[in-house]
Each structure stands twice: as structure tokens, then as C-alpha cells.
Amino acid sequence: METLRNFGTTAPGVVVLAAFAALAALACSSQEDGTAEASSGSSSAGGPGTSGSGATGGSSATAGSSTTGGPSVTTGSSGGGGVGGSGGSTASGEAGTGAAGSGSSGSGGETQSAGCGSATAPRSGRFSIDVGGATREYILAVPDDYDASHAYRLIFAWHPRGGSADQVATGFGGGYYGLQGRADGSAIFVSPEGIDQGWENRGGRDIAFLRAMLDRLNAELCIDQSRVFSTGFSYGGMMSYAIGCAMGDVFRAIGSMSGALYSGCEDGDSPVAMWGAHGDADDIVPVENGRSARDVFLERNHCDQQTKPVSPTPCVSYEGCDAGYPVVWCEFSGGHAPQNNSGESIWNFFSQF
Numbered sequence: 001m002e003t004l005r006n007f008g009t010t011a012p013g014v015v016v017l018a019a020f021a022a023l024a025a026l027a028c029s030s031q032e033d034g035t036a037e038a039s040s041g042s043s044s045a046g047g048p049g050t051s052g053s054g055a056t057g058g059s060s061a062t063a064g065s066s067t068t069g070g071p072s073v074t075t076g077s078s079g080g081g082g083v084g085g086s087g088g089s090t091a092s093g094e095a096g097t098g099a100a101g102s103g104s105s106g107s108g109g110e111t112q113s114a115g116c117g118s119a120t121a122p123r124s125g126r127f128s129i130d131v132g133g134a135t136r137e138y139i140l141a142v143p144d145d146y147d148a149s150h151a152y153r154l155i156f157a158w159h160p161r162g163g164s165a166d167q168v169a170t171g172f173g174g175g176y177y178g179l180q181g182r183a184d185g186s187a188i189f190v191s192p193e194g195i196d197q198g199w200e201n202r203g204g205r206d207i208a209f210l211r212a213m214l215d216r217l218n219a220e221l222c223i224d225q226s227r228v229f230s231t232g233f234s235y236g237g238m239m240s241y242a243i244g245c246a247m248g249d250v251f252r253a254i255g256s257m258s259g260a261l262y263s264g265c266e267d268g269d270s271p272v273a274m275w276g277a278h279g280d281a282d283d284i285v286p287v288e289n290g291r292s293a294r295d296v297f298l299e300r301n302h303c304d305q306q307t308k309p310v311s312p313t314p315c316v317s318y319e320g321c322d323a324g325y326p327v328v329w330c331e332f333s334g335g336h337a338p339q340n341n342s343g344e345s346i347w348n349f350f351s352q353f
Contacts, residue, residue: 110151110224110225111151112222112223113218113221113222113223113225115148115220115221115223116149117148117222118148118220120220121222122140122142122220124140124141124142125139125140126138126139126140127140129209129213129216130212131212136192136195136212137165137192138190138193138213139165139168139169139190140188140189140190140217141169141175141176141180141188141189141190141191142221143185143188144185148222149222151223151224151225152187152222152223152224153223153224154187154188154217154228154229155183155187155188155228155350156190156192156213156230156231156243157176157189157190157230157232157236158191158192158199158230158231158235158240159192159194159232159233159235159236160232160233160234160235161197161198161234161235162198163197163235164193164197165192168191168236169189175189175191177232177233177257177338177346178342178344179231179343179350182343182344182347183347188217188221188223190213190217192209194206194235199235199239199242199263200262201239201242201263201264204264206239206263207242207243207246207266210243210247214228228250228251229251229252229254229255229350230243230244230251230254230255231254231256231257231346232256232257232259233257233258233259234285234336235259235262235263237257237259237260237276238259238261238262238285239259239263240254241259241260241261241265241293242263242264242265242266244297245261245264245266245268245296246265246266246268247268248268248269248270248271248272248300251272252273253273253274253275253349254273254274254275255346255349256275256277257276257277257338257339257342258277258278258279258282258336259276259278259293260286260290260292261289261296262289265296268300269300270300271297271300271302271321271322272297272300272301273325273326273327274301274326274328275330275349276290276293276327276330277315277339277342278290278330278331278332279331279332279333279335279337280333280334282335282336283335285336287331291331294327294329298327301322301325302320302321303318303319303327304318304320304321305318307319307329314330314332315328315329316328328349
């Protein structure tokens with residue numbers, strides 16, 4: 001398959017208006033579903049303008065030195081439940097990346113990571129990691145009753161342009177686009193921090209960041225290697241598409257909200273299950289660009305053009321896809337915002353695997 005890139009355009013002068021509209025829609029949908037995000041600011045080439053401002057969170061408490069090969073962690077919880085709330089200061093210092101090692105097969109078809117059984121698993125908090133000489137950060141959420149002998153789902157949730165890791169981790173509905181509450185302790189969540197508040201993925205730097213996080217997390221936590229997922233809104237949805245393109249051999253499924261191929265699409269042949277949603281009146285990331293991203297996975301998963309309706313309306317599932325690799329597309333009436341009930345829809349899509 002050829003490398004695909006679809007940079008599209010962002011209409012000038014409409015970003016702020018679209019942002020207010022998205023905020024209103026998200027505020028309404030969050031009451032049901034917990035997927036609200038604030039949107040403001042202007043966009044730059046290659047990405048949509050979606051950023052949030054909100055209540056300032058508290059500083060994270062420093063947890064002390066890290067173990068060999070592990071991260072420097074801050075375990076204090078981020079304050080403020082508002083959209084885009086700042087998570088406070090983080091621990092200084094960098095940590096090297098650990099090797100993932102080989103996993104072992106567990107019960108129920110699980111493929112356990114090398115970190116299963118470790119007595120020194122990290123706690124929830126903000127971490128830093130060196131990626132090619134650059135310090136990158138992410139927020140980790142480990143279930144309160146974490147069991148090192150049980151392999152958990154791993155879900156990466158990427159923020160929109162102008163957003164932050166804290167925005168995703170402490171947003172409405174329990175955070176992580178409404179997935180954390182629905183997971184009920186069955187998943188480990190990661191909210192990475194973008195460079196310049198986005199995921200341009202220049203030179204593959206954000207995919208390299210992801211690979212470094214995976215190496216560390218697989219080495220330190222008990223993760224089911226067959227159930228790794230990615231989701232995000234706007235630029236976060238674009239990063240999820242880039243992950244599906246480049247790492248279908250690692251990720252079981254992706255869920256993209258209002259995304260496109262602005263973060264790139266590396267060559268790849270491995271199928272990946274895909275759920276996507278896009279507003280038909282999106283004037284920040286045109287729906288045509290979202291359809292182009294969808295079509296990559298229709299081809300990758302050998303799907304037919306025939307569809308059948310699935311819940312919720314107006315979502316459809318494509319027929320003829322490779323077994324276990326469905327493609328669901330939800331093209332709804334609206335602009336640049338997540339579809340109502342997207343948290344529930346994405347969780348239901350991920351949890352079938």
C-alpha cells in the first residue's frame with residue numbers, strides 16, 4: 001500500500017466560531033457521555049484549532065526517585081475537573097526507556113507483557129521519558145486495585161490541537177473521553193503530551209514517542225498485548241489514524257473522532273479494527289478528509305463498499321472485512337465536535353475484542 005497523506009485545508013476566520021459551536025455541543029453531550037472538550041484558538045497548517053482553557057489543577061506531588069529503567073513519577077492527582085484544567089507542575093528529571101522483553105501467553109487468550117508479576121509497578125501519575133534526546137511526558141492511570149498477575153487492556157488517549165494531557169485525563173465523565181469510568185478498572189490509560197500542543201508527527205517523532213512508551217509500559221506493567229487501543233479527538237484522532245497506519249501489528253483497534261491523515265500514514269499491511277466519527281458540516285477538518293482516512297482502513301481490512309446500519313444512528317458497519325477487523329463509520333449531522341455518545345460507542349467497540 002502506498003504511503004498516504006491528506007493535509008487538506010483549514011478555512012481562515014472560522015476557527016473561533018467553530019470552536020464555540022463545538023464547546024456548546026460538547027457541553028450538552030458530556031451530560032450523557034463524558035466526552036466534552038473545550039475548543040478555542042486558531043489553527044496552524046497541518047492541524048485543527050482546538051484548545052481548551054479551564055480550571056487550574058493542583059501541583060502533582062513528587063514520588064521520589066525512579067527505579068532503574070523506569071520513569072520519574074509524580075503521583076499527586078491533577079486538580080480541577082474543568083475542561084482543559086492544568087495539571088500543575090511535574091517532576092523534573094528524565095528516565096531511560098526500558099526494553100519490553102518478550103511476553104507470555106496467559107489464560108483466556110491473553111498475551112501477557114514482560115511486566116506481569118512485577119512487584120514494582122508504577123503508580124498513577126505524570127512521567128517523563130527520553131525519546132532521541134528529547135524529554136516527552138505522559139500521564140498514566142493505573143486501576144486502584146491493580147493486580148500484577150492480571151493482564152489489562154492498554155488505551156492511549158490523545159488530546160486535540162491546543163489541548164493537553166491533563167485535559168484528557170481530567171475531563172468530563174471520568175476522563176479519557178469518557179472511557180475510564182466505563183472500563184471500571186479493566187484498563188490502563190495513557191494520556192500523552194504533544195509537542196506544541198499537537199501531533200504533527202514530524203519525522204515520525206510522535207510514533208517514536210509512542211514506541212518508547214510501549215517499551216516502558218510493557219516492561220513495568222501487566223498488559224494484554226492483544227488488546228492495545230488508541231483514541232482521540234481532532235488532532236488526537238489524526239494521531240490515532242497514524243497509529244493504525246504504522247502499528248496495526250501492535251494495536252488491536254483505533255477510535256478516531258473528527259480526524260484525518262494530517263499526522264501522516266506510514267506504509268503498512270497489518271489490519272486494524274477502526275471506529276470513526278465525523279461531522280458532515282465540519283469546517284475545520286472537512287469530512288472529505290475524514291473519509292479519505294476511513295478508506296485507508298477499508299482497503300487495509302479488505303472491506304466491501306456495502307454497509308449495514310449499527311447502533312447508534314447514523315453509524316454503519318462495512319461488510320466483507322477481514323474476520324475480527326471491522327470498520328464502523330459514523331457520519332453525523334454536525335460540525336467539528338465528537339458525536340454524542342461517542343464515549344459509549346468507542347468503549348463498546350473496543351470491549352468486543
